[in-house]
Amino acid sequence: MDTFPNSCRGVAFSSNSSCRFQSVKRIRFWIFIAINIAIVGAICPVAVQAQTTSQPHTFFIGGSRQVAVNIPAGYSKKAPAPLLIDLHGYMGSSMSERTFSRLQAAAAKRLVIYAAPDGTVDANGDKFWNASTTCCNFYHSKVDDAAFINSLIKEISSKVSVDPKRVFIFGHSNGAFMAYKFACTYPKSVAAIAGLAGAMDINPAVCKSKIPVNVLAIHGTSDEVINFNGGFMYKNPYTSVQQTIGQWLAIDKCRTPAVMGKPFDIVVDIDGAETTPSVYNCPLSTVELWTVADGLHRPVLDWSFGNRVIDWFLAHPKK
Numbered sequence: 160m161d162t163f164p165n166s167c168r169g170v171a172f173s174s175n176s177s178c179r180f181q182s183v184k185r186i187r188f189w190i191f192i193a194i195n196i197a198i199v200g201a202i203c204p205v206a207v208q209a210q211t212t213s214q215p216h217t218f219f220i221g222g223s224r225q226v227a228v229n230i231p232a233g234y235s236k237k238a239p240a241p242l243l244i245d246l247h248g249y250m251g252s253s254m255s256e257r258t259f260s261r262l263q264a265a266a267a268k269r270l271v272i273y274a275a276p277d278g279t280v281d282a283n284g285d286k287f288w289n290a291s292t293t294c295c296n297f298y299h300s301k302v303d304d305a306a307f308i309n310s311l312i313k314e315i316s317s318k319v320s321v322d323p324k325r326v327f328i329f330g331h332s333n334g335a336f337m338a339y340k341f342a343c344t345y346p347k348s349v350a351a352i353a354g355l356a357g358a359m360d361i362n363p364a365v366c367k368s369k370i371p372v373n374v375l376a377i378h379g380t381s382d383e384v385i386n387f388n389g390g391f392m393y394k395n396p397y398t399s400v401q402q403t404i405g406q407w408l409a410i411d412k413c414r415t416p417a418v419m420g421k422p423f424d425i426v427v428d429i430d431g432a433e434t435t436p437s438v439y440n441c442p443l444s445t446v447e448l449w450t451v452a453d454g455l456h457r458p459v460l461d462w463s464f465g466n467r468v469i470d471w472f473l474a475h476p477k478k
Contacts, residue, residue, distance in 0.1 A: 211235040215267060220314045224307065226276040227253070228315055231267045241325035241473060242315060244308060245275040246334030248356075248457075249295040250285040253277045259457075260355075261465030262329060269469050271327075272319065276311060278304065278333075290336035291360045293395040294385075304337060305344040312348055324350055324477040329468060331355045332385065332456065339366070339403070346370035350477035353377065353468055356456050358385050358397035363406050371411040371444035373475035375468070376403055377434075379454020404439075404448055413441035417448075425467060426451060427459040443478045447471070 215232045219225050234240055243266050247256035253275040257263045266273040278286040282298040289296040289304045296302075312326055326349050330338035335357020342352045343366035351373035359366065378400045380387050389399030398406070407413075420436035433453065439446040451458065 211237075218318065220274075220318070221276065221311060224277065224279070226274050226311060228319075229263065229267065229273040230319060231270045231272065233270050234272070234319070236320045239320045239322035239325075241269075241271045241327065242312065242321045243271050243273050243469070243472065244311065244326075244328045245273065246288060246308075246328065246330035246337050247275065247278065247286065248330075248332030248334050249287050251331070251334070252286055256331065256334070259460070260329065260331060260468075261460050261462055262468060263465075264462075265465030265469040268466075269473065271469060271473075272315065272321065274311065274315065276308070278337075288330075288333050288337035288340075290333060290340045291358075291365075291397070293358070293360065293392045293397040294336045295333040297393065305341050308337075308341055309345050309348055322476075325473070326350055326477075327472040328352045329355075329472075330357060332357060342372045342374070343368045346372050351375070351472050351475040353471065354403075356382055356385050357403075358389070358399075359403050359406060361389075361396040361398055361402070363409065366406060366410065368410055371441060371478075372407075373444045373446075374407045374411070375447045375449065375471055376400060376407075377449040377451065379451040379456065379458060381453045382456045384456040400448065400450075404446060407446045408439060408441070411441040411444045411446055413439045413444075413446055415440055423463075423467070425449075425458075425461050425464040426454055427461050429453055429458075445475055 212232060212234050216230050217227050219227055243262065245256055245260055245262050247253060256275045263273050278288045279302050281287050287295040289300055289302050315321060328338045328341055328349055335354030338352040338354045339357060339359050342349055346368040347370060349372060353375035355377040378387055387400050389397060389402060417437040417439050420438060422432035422435045424432045425434050434449050434451045437448045
């Protein structure tokens with residue numbers, strides 16, 4: 160609405176004190192409107208873009224443990240999208256995991272919502288996940304990271320359209336321990352998990368899940384930190400790769416032997432097709448092992464790694 164008096168139209172700004180006052184009021188009014196529009200736009204960018212987007216964008220959740228959530232180009236509220244949570248290793252971070260795992264770019268290409276949260280900081284100043292008695296809550300924190308990750312899934316799902324049958328978790332090292340812990344604790348909330356260079360508590364009773372979850376374990380035979388054949392960390396035992404697979408075969412009620420697949424290449428600094436898949440087809444899920452011949456704890460991953468893992472996730476929704 161234009162509230163400028165007719166008597167002041169065409170009058171020089173400085174020639175009439177009443178008109179000068181009205182001019183100032185008018186300018187202040189439109190400045191007020193402009194500022195409020197700017198504030199609404201700054202506070203609510205996701206609400207504006209969440210319906211459908213031709214460009215990727217990011218919003219933040221998690222309260223005091225802030226997490227960036229990446230929405231891919233092509234996302235539409237009318238088509239619920241898959242969600243991937245990517246968990247870093249001990250002493251890692253969200254930023255280091257985004258670079259290491261190769262999953263962020265692969266997720267964007269396949270229209271997967273992506274988030275890489277941070278663990279909490281321990282007494283030594285290192286970020287960790289409270290995942291098991293072995294790794295890596297060395298200072299006995301009471302933080303419940305499984306509940307935290309579940310809250311992230313709920314918060315993301317409240318802001319954008321997430322397909323509940325395609326919620327996935329990947330983790331490396333301590334993050335892999337955490338992915339296993341999450342599937343044991345909240346099996347209804349996740350369709351599939353993948354763990355690189357991780358393990359579980361040696362006692363199968365610790366994982367109380369009775370609900371099948373698709374599981375992919377990826378492990379190097381020369382892992383110098385989490386040994387392929389199991390071991391101890393500060394006198395606490397962790398599972399061998401076969402024991403990890405065995406626990407999930409029992410939970411998922413798998414009865415058939417593994418089917419060996421064709422080897423492929425996912426590690427830059429190992430020549431040839433160093434990775435061999437072993438697939439267990441279960442009644443309501445799949446349990447799979449990728450054995451990386453001569454693979455170390457923190458391999459230099461090829462770009463194809465991210466694509467293969469995302470494709471594996473997408474092929475294993477919740478049944």
